[in-house]
Structures are given as structure tokens and as C-alpha cells.
Amino acid sequence: MNLPNRPATQTTKPPTSTPPPFSGSPPKTAPHAKPAESKPQSAQTQAAQRMVRFELDIPEARRVSVAGTFNDWKPRATRLAFIGGTKWFKDVLLAPGRYEYRFVVNGEWVDPPNAKAYVPNPYGGRNAVVEV
Numbered sequence: 001m002n003l004p005n006r007p008a009t010q011t012t013k014p015p016t017s018t019p020p021p022f023s024g025s026p027p028k029t030a031p032h033a034k035p036a037e038s039k040p041q042s043a044q045t046q047a048a049q050r051m052v053r054f055e056l057d058i059p060e061a062r063r064v065s066v067a068g069t070f071n072d073w074k075p076r077a078t079r080l081a082f083i084g085g086t087k088w089f090k091d092v093l094l095a096p097g098r099y100e101y102r103f104v105v106n107g108e109w110v111d112p113p114n115a116k117a118y119v120p121n122p123y124g125g126r127n128a129v130v131e132v
Contacts, residue, residue, distance in 0.1 A: 059086045061088065
């Protein structure tokens with residue numbers, strides 16, 4: 001039986017089908033894909049954000065920070081500045097929403113004394129609430 005003369009590496013390609021027409025929606029990103037890099041915010045988004053001042057008047061404080069839902073409750077992420085006497089403050093730019101927070105003074109969690117609203121927390125204390 002005689003076979004046609006073909007190189008050993010040549011293969012027959014299956015017929016290709018044409019892709020469906022573009023539906024107008026972009027393809028979905030794979031779940032393992034790298035997240036997009038952050039882009040500068042638009043003027044509209046920046047305008048919607050508001051500066052919120054966190055203040056604490058506490059004697060004998062050496063380190064003061066604020067932790068809350070806006071910084072994933074990281075006690076060292078947002079340090080307050082000492083402004084003299086017993087006063088500390090920090091201005092934080094926040095997007096519209098409801099946030100809970102507490103102060104951390106010398107490594108100890110402290111209930112905010114002058115908040116407009118509070119909610120109980122699961123540790124027997126209370127979290128202050130700020131609405132932006």
C-alpha cells in the first residue's frame with residue numbers, strides 16, 4: 001500500500017469555526033488575573049470624599065492612633081499628631097459611608113469620648129460611628 005509522501009511533522013488541522021459576533025460587552029477577567037492598578041480618582045469622586053478630623057484629649061499619651069472600618073482596624077495604620085498639652089488629631093479623607101472606629105493609646109484600645117453615636121462591639125466596649 002502506497003501512502004502519500006508527507007513529512008512526518010506535518011499534521012492536519014481541524015477546521016476552525018468563526019467566533020461569534022461581538023456582543024458589545026467586554027470579556028470577563030479570569031478570577032486568577034492580577035487586579036488592575038489603581039488609577040487617579042476623577043474629580044467627581046474626589047469631590048464626594050470628605051475630610052474627617054479625629055481628635056482626642058488625653059493625658060499621659062505617648063502614641064495615639066485611630067483604627068476602624070476605614071483602615072481595616074489596623075491599630076498602627078493611622079497615627080494622630082500631637083498638637084500640644086494633651087491634644088492629638090488626624091485629618092482623614094473618607095468616601096461617603098458609615099464608619100466605626102476606636103482610638104489606640106499607648107497600645108490600649110480606648111472608647112472615643114466625644115463621638116456623636118456609638119454601637120456596642122463584641123469585646124465589651126463600644127465603637128464610635130461617623131457618617132460621611
